[in-house]
Amino acid sequence: MAQPSTPAQAPQSPATAGSLGGAVFALVLVVGLILLLSWLARRMPGLGAGGGGAGSALRIVGSLALGPRDRLVVVEVGETQLLLGVGSGGTRTLHTLEQPLPEAAAKSTPAFAQLLAQHFGKKP
Known part of the structure; x- marks a missing residue:
C-alpha cells in the first residue's frame, strides 16, 4: 500500500x-x-x-600676551577674580583681585593692560 x-x-x-x-x-x-x-x-x-559650558562658574575675563609662551590671564571663579601667570613652567596664581575688573576688560586687550596697570598703581 x-x-x-x-x-x-x-x-x-x-x-x-x-x-x-x-x-x-x-x-x-x-x-x-x-x-x-x-x-x-x-x-x-x-x-x-x-x-566649561554656559553654566560653568569659571570664565576668562581677559588675557595679555607677554611673550610667545607667556600670558597674564584674569580668571573669574564664582565671585573672585584671580590674576594667573601662564607659561611653559606651568600656571601660577599671581594675585587675587579685591575689586573685580569691569566687563569692558574682556573686550579689548589694550584696555585690559591699562586696567591691570591702574589696579597695581603703575602708569602704562
Missing part, C-alpha cells in the same frame, strides 16, 4: 534565517556600545560637553 504523499515543504535557506538573526544581534550590539560610550563620556571629566 502506498502512503499518502504530503507536499514537500521547501526548506528555509540557512543563509536568510541565520543572517537575519546575526544582523539583528549586531545591530543591538552596536547600539548598546554607542549608549555605553556616551554614558562613559558624560561621567569622565573633560570629555563631555559639560566642561
Whole structure:
C-alpha cells in the first residue's frame, strides 16, 4: 500500500534565517556600545560637553600676551577674580583681585593692560 504523499515543504535557506538573526544581534550590539560610550563620556571629566559650558562658574575675563609662551590671564571663579601667570613652567596664581575688573576688560586687550596697570598703581 502506498502512503499518502504530503507536499514537500521547501526548506528555509540557512543563509536568510541565520543572517537575519546575526544582523539583528549586531545591530543591538552596536547600539548598546554607542549608549555605553556616551554614558562613559558624560561621567569622565573633560570629555563631555559639560566642561566649561554656559553654566560653568569659571570664565576668562581677559588675557595679555607677554611673550610667545607667556600670558597674564584674569580668571573669574564664582565671585573672585584671580590674576594667573601662564607659561611653559606651568600656571601660577599671581594675585587675587579685591575689586573685580569691569566687563569692558574682556573686550579689548589694550584696555585690559591699562586696567591691570591702574589696579597695581603703575602708569602704562
